[in-house]
Amino acid sequence: MDLKTTHVWRRPTLGAVAALAGVSTATVSNALNGTGRVSEATRQRVIAAARELGHAPASTARAVASGSTGVLGLTMTTYGDLPVSYTEIPYYGQLALGAMAAAHERGYMLMVMPSSLSPWMWLSTPMDGVIHVGPRADDPVRSLLRERGIPIVSEGRPCRPCPGDAWVDADHDAGLRLALDHLAQAGARRIALTLPVHDDTYPHLVEQAYVSWCAERDVPILVERYASLPDYFTTEQTAAGLLLDRGPRPDAVVGVYSDSGHNILAAARHHGLRVPRDLLVACISEDPDYATTTPPVTAVSLRPDRVGEEAVDLLIALINERTGVDRRRLVQPELVLRRSTHGLSSSSPGSAG
Amino acid sequence: MDLKTTHVWRRPTLGAVAALAGVSTATVSNALNGTGRVSEATRQRVIAAARELGHAPASTARAVASGSTGVLGLTMTTYGDLPVSYTEIPYYGQLALGAMAAAHERGYMLMVMPSSLSPWMWLSTPMDGVIHVGPRADDPVRSLLRERGIPIVSEGRPCRPCPGDAWVDADHDAGLRLALDHLAQAGARRIALTLPVHDDTYPHLVEQAYVSWCAERDVPILVERYASLPDYFTTEQTAAGLLLDRGPRPDAVVGVYSDSGHNILAAARHHGLRVPRDLLVACISEDPDYATTTPPVTAVSLRPDRVGEEAVDLLIALINERTGVDRRRLVQPELVLRRSTHGLSSSSPGSAG
Numbered sequence: 001m002d003l004k005t006t007h008v009w010r011r012p013t014l015g016a017v018a019a020l021a022g023v024s025t026a027t028v029s030n031a032l033n034g035t036g037r038v039s040e041a042t043r044q045r046v047i048a049a050a051r052e053l054g055h056a057p058a059s060t061a062r063a064v065a066s067g068s069t070g071v072l073g074l075t076m077t078t079y080g081d082l083p084v085s086y087t088e089i090p091y092y093g094q095l096a097l098g099a100m101a102a103a104h105e106r107g108y109m110l111m112v113m114p115s116s117l118s119p120w121m122w123l124s125t126p127m128d129g130v131i132h133v134g135p136r137a138d139d140p141v142r143s144l145l146r147e148r149g150i151p152i153v154s155e156g157r158p159c160r161p162c163p164g165d166a167w168v169d170a171d172h173d174a175g176l177r178l179a180l181d182h183l184a185q186a187g188a189r190r191i192a193l194t195l196p197v198h199d200d201t202y203p204h205l206v207e208q209a210y211v212s213w214c215a216e217r218d219v220p221i222l223v224e225r226y227a228s229l230p231d232y233f234t235t236e237q238t239a240a241g242l243l244l245d246r247g248p249r250p251d252a253v254v255g256v257y258s259d260s261g262h263n264i265l266a267a268a269r270h271h272g273l274r275v276p277r278d279l280l281v282a283c284i285s286e287d288p289d290y291a292t293t294t295p296p297v298t299a300v301s302l303r304p305d306r307v308g309e310e311a312v313d314l315l316i317a318l319i320n321e322r323t324g325v326d327r328r329r330l331v332q333p334e335l336v337l338r339r340s341t342h343g344l345s346s347s348s349p350g351s352a353g
Numbered sequence: 354m355d356l357k358t359t360h361v362w363r364r365p366t367l368g369a370v371a372a373l374a375g376v377s378t379a380t381v382s383n384a385l386n387g388t389g390r391v392s393e394a395t396r397q398r399v400i401a402a403a404r405e406l407g408h409a410p411a412s413t414a415r416a417v418a419s420g421s422t423g424v425l426g427l428t429m430t431t432y433g434d435l436p437v438s439y440t441e442i443p444y445y446g447q448l449a450l451g452a453m454a455a456a457h458e459r460g461y462m463l464m465v466m467p468s469s470l471s472p473w474m475w476l477s478t479p480m481d482g483v484i485h486v487g488p489r490a491d492d493p494v495r496s497l498l499r500e501r502g503i504p505i506v507s508e509g510r511p512c513r514p515c516p517g518d519a520w521v522d523a524d525h526d527a528g529l530r531l532a533l534d535h536l537a538q539a540g541a542r543r544i545a546l547t548l549p550v551h552d553d554t555y556p557h558l559v560e561q562a563y564v565s566w567c568a569e570r571d572v573p574i575l576v577e578r579y580a581s582l583p584d585y586f587t588t589e590q591t592a593a594g595l596l597l598d599r600g601p602r603p604d605a606v607v608g609v610y611s612d613s614g615h616n617i618l619a620a621a622r623h624h625g626l627r628v629p630r631d632l633l634v635a636c637i638s639e640d641p642d643y644a645t646t647t648p649p650v651t652a653v654s655l656r657p658d659r660v661g662e663e664a665v666d667l668l669i670a671l672i673n674e675r676t677g678v679d680r681r682r683l684v685q686p687e688l689v690l691r692r693s694t695h696g697l698s699s700s701s702p703g704s705a706g
Contacts, residue, residue: 096453101438104467112453113457114456125422291641
């Protein structure tokens with residue numbers, strides 16, 4: 001048999017290998033794992049049996065019947081076919097690592113795929129299911145996978161909900177409210193928001209949460225939008241600058257993308273404002289650098305590691321056609337308090353600095 | 354054709370798809386990527402052509418001839434079949450993310466595999482090559498992959514070098530010397546080392562570097578060893594405590610595993626020693642938590658992201674049988690200075706605290 005041809009990875013049971021090799025399951029385990037005392041002849045017999053059972057060509061009826069590859073795919077197509085190194089963005093990197101640990105714990109491999117809409121990859125890569133991060137409206141990858149009958153779990157709520165959808169998302173409403181409540185407690189009365197323009201659901205969810213929160217408290221709605229592509233360093237700094245030019249000036253600015261804290265700090269410096277004495281700053285981000293900025297920046301963590309873990313859990317349930325599974329799951333964000341929101345000098349003079 | 358059977362992912366050229374669909378390559382690109390203006394009928398024709406060319410059963414002679422799956426595997430088997438969530442350890446997580454970004458940039462998928470010696474997975478998962486992290490002496494995974502003719506790049510030098518080896522490793526000698534030189538400059542004269550007991554090459558390389566450095570400067574060699582499995586929290590704290598019990602006491606302790614800084618700080622607290630006034634502490638670690646410990650701990654970063662990137666670069670060169678490739682690559686570590694090594698009170702009184 002040509003070992004270079006492609007085969008499905010099916011996981012035969014210890015019992016099946018033991019029966020074929022004529023040994024106990026304990027011996028199979030020892031032989032395959034290099035533990036205990038097993039003669040070399042027995043080890044070879046066990047490996048031959050494992051190979052025979054686990055190594056049938058994919059085209060055989062048996063392999064098709066079992067069908068399992070042991071592989072879960074993961075990709076992000078939020079930015080279409082732009083070559084985005086998404087795993088270098090802290091949120092996506094931590095999501096991938098969380099999904100990886102959960103997949104490994106359950107005996108699956110995690111195949112992390114490039115951000116690409118190429119149908120070639122989607123049509124022919126062997127996998128049992130896919131975690132689709134940040135799908136767009138009418139995302140072509142979804143129809144390609146549906147055509148193959150491959151289960152999908154989305155990270156992020158689909159733009160247009162369908163009955164069969166399965167998704168895991170951070171509770172963005174709860175996350176933004178954690179930041180806003182904390183800023184209000186720290187003395188802020190005019191809390192502004194910089195908001196990216198993009199057609200995924202995230203900016204809309206954040207905007208809804210912000211507008212509702214302001215309406216509930218009868219405080220002003222202060223929003224500036226910025227273009228998020230190809231990058232948002234300059235555009236968000238400009239948007240934050242426009243907010244700080246307003247009269248009366250906001251006493252806090254919240255940003256919702258990974259680099260927002262850096263961008264708002266830069267705008268504050270440009271306006272000669274000291275954080276947190278003159279202005280409070282917070283953002284939604286997983287970037288560990290905020291622990292060491294000047295000042296360190298308070299951030300909402302969306303817990304992408306837990307989003308990845310829940311997505312794997314749900315995907316494996318779908319692959320195994322488990323019933324009674326919760327197909328829509330929200331992960332609770334956490335607030336990481338740092339000096340950028342220690343309190344305004346006018347409202348709480350003792351706590352500044 | 355049953356879409357659930359397994360197929361090799363071959364990447365047909367734009368030209369081949371264009372020729373089959375009877376359109377220009379620009380139209381193929383637009384149709385597959387959702388860019389430009391393409392009628393729905395043309396888009397369907399292009400996708401059908403791409404599907405036909407990229408979707409042949411793996412058993413056909415053509416697929417075997419091209420052989421490519423577009424998949425690079427990655428695993429760690431340092432701890433044998435112990436179910437280690439290795440990607441949750443900062444070094445391995447960052448290595449996986451670095452490899453991921455590099456693979457994606459070159460159009461490959463990265464399949465991250467559980468830490469397992471199971472021959473089933475190794476014998477039958479389709480992949481073009483494997484990055485094998487932390488191989489042990491006589492690692493069974495290596496012979497399984499060699500049997501399949503799959504190229505391997507090791508992270509970490511093999512315990513027993515062979516002529517054909519291809520590996521990428523951090524320059525551990527240079528990394529430890531960065532820490533030792535810095536401690537000597539900060540006033541330390543008796544620099545001790547806590548050393549894990551494990552049969553991979555890392556502890557041996559670190560020990561060699563330490564002993565050579567001490568011999569070159571004619572300073573005392575102060576080493577305590579600790580068991581590294583199943584975990585080293587207690588064992589390393591005990592080892593650090595034994596070092597601090599010695600007379601005369603060391604004025605600096607260096608640890609070489611991810612949690613070593615935490616363990617040595619705990620031992621110092623237990624001995625009533627203040628860091629850095631009474632004792633300097635440094636470690637080799639990628640853990641971002643050292644930025645916010647009390648005090649923050651100076652660490653050598655082995656740049657696992659760059660190790661992962663170099664490993665992907667080398668692996669793709671081997672897969673494509675490129676000649677004149679450097680098969681043994683060292684990545685230069687970096688020192689991240691923090692307060693735990695600001696200087697001893699006796700040698701530089703002004704800088705302590």
